[in-house]
Amino acid sequence: MRADIVISTNKLTKKFGEFTAVNHITFDVHAGEVFGVLGANGAGKTTAMRMLCGLSLPSSGEATIAGFDVYKQTELIKKNIGYMSQKFSLYEDLTVMENIVFFGGIYGLSDAQIKNKSAELIERLHFQKETKKLVGALPLGWKQKLAFSVAILHHPKIVFLDEPTGGVDPITRRQFWDMIYEAAESGITIFVTTHYMDEAEYCHRISMMVDGEIKALDTPARLKKHYQATSMDEVFYELARGAQRTGD
């Protein structure tokens, strides 16, 4: 295995009863890469991500995350990754500062580290006036920026982002991607799912999931060339047209 591979899967599969949610997916992600996953609702994106985060045991196949095994070393995986989703990332009825301190503790940072990191984070987000506000009272875009900052507070090797920009306004959505790039440049590997086709262009490589399988995986430029498409939307349309299932 190459030294810079931080995610490696081999025929990773998850079945729920008769239903195969994720079907033999095989891919590698390199350190510092922005790796995107596109797919309709029900294509298996979230299930795949949950296995990679050590939250759900695979039915078969292999995967290592930051060098740790997804069957036996799930606790070590969790220590080395960050995770945020659109639905749940922060406690709405804790304040901004309480959330930072809480997650800092969860990620095993010392009090001194939490103090430094939180000051840095508040400054970078210009949240000086918001530290005592409840997270539930923040606009969605601010919440997502805060959630991302908290997810990388412990400088994990990999951060998993599950549709982090869904419903976010166009300016904040772009600021969010600025933050993603900054994190990637600091050496954090980004694994991100999205519904926005323009965001697919911001990823170094894109995997397209259809019916639990990876139907295509390459750089955006090469995918467009291969499918003779002018946009990622067209590439996706070509691939998804044959889909058998859509769903929640």
Next chain:
Amino acid sequence: MHDVVVKNLVKTFEKCQVQAVNDVSFTVEAGELFGLIGPDGAGKTTLFRMLTTLLQPDSGQASVCGFNILDDLKSIRSQVGYMPGKFSLYQDLSVKENLSFFATIFGTTVEKNYDTIKDIYIQLEPFKNRRAGQLSGGMKQKLALCCALIHRPRILFLDEPTTGVDTVSRKEFWEMLIRLKGMGITILVSTPYMDEANLCERIALMQAGQILSINTPKEIINQYPRALFAVKAEQMSRLLGTIRTFKFVQSCYAFGEFHHITFHQLLPDNLPRLKEELKGFESLEIKKITPTIEDCFIQLMNEEKQMA
């Protein structure tokens, strides 16, 4: 003839702390396909809930099909079809049962209005005995649309029908809407996807409870006040950072494959200057482009911020 008239509508939550809809006014013509375009928190759902009589405004006025939303609730309810953003049918009733249930509520039968839903229903027919909860996302959405149409409403309110739906289903859904419009049904549809704006006859761009602009998509694009350029090169991230340091550049935003930029002043030497400054980048490509609705939205948001 106006099917919807909204005047200075205001709705706040949590003791006026949250201004969900802030002094909104617009009209929708009979038979029009009208889009409310904006991110989460723009006030789209609250607006729809007021117009479908499910929520009362704090102040302002509105009428739907000529009936006042404050005192003609029943008349309005019989004239509108409403498809909420969240799937709200009975999960443990079958497709057929859900449909008959909604027909009965509105004092009609599935047979009587079958023409309206026929095109959509035939796709559901193979699953007519399946429980709604067991349907796939795309099928659920089609069933919800059928239930909202079963009493042949004059106006259809669709709250983010395509959110989280894949590209293929999204395209199909818009084709269905255009067919329904052809039947003379007035349609109000909300969406966070800016690219769907072009499928509407007129749109209202909404942000934080307010309307930034109302017009046809074409006219909104025509009103974009600046010349817009698209720039591409190797190392897009470094390119973005570099362009943002230039004082003569007003804005630079990532737009998929390109970055879109505007200049502070329309000067003939803007382009040569930009090319000169960026000559270190490989495969540099710069071209003038027509703005998209998303460019307009960003520009209007920035304008709003400066005024505030």
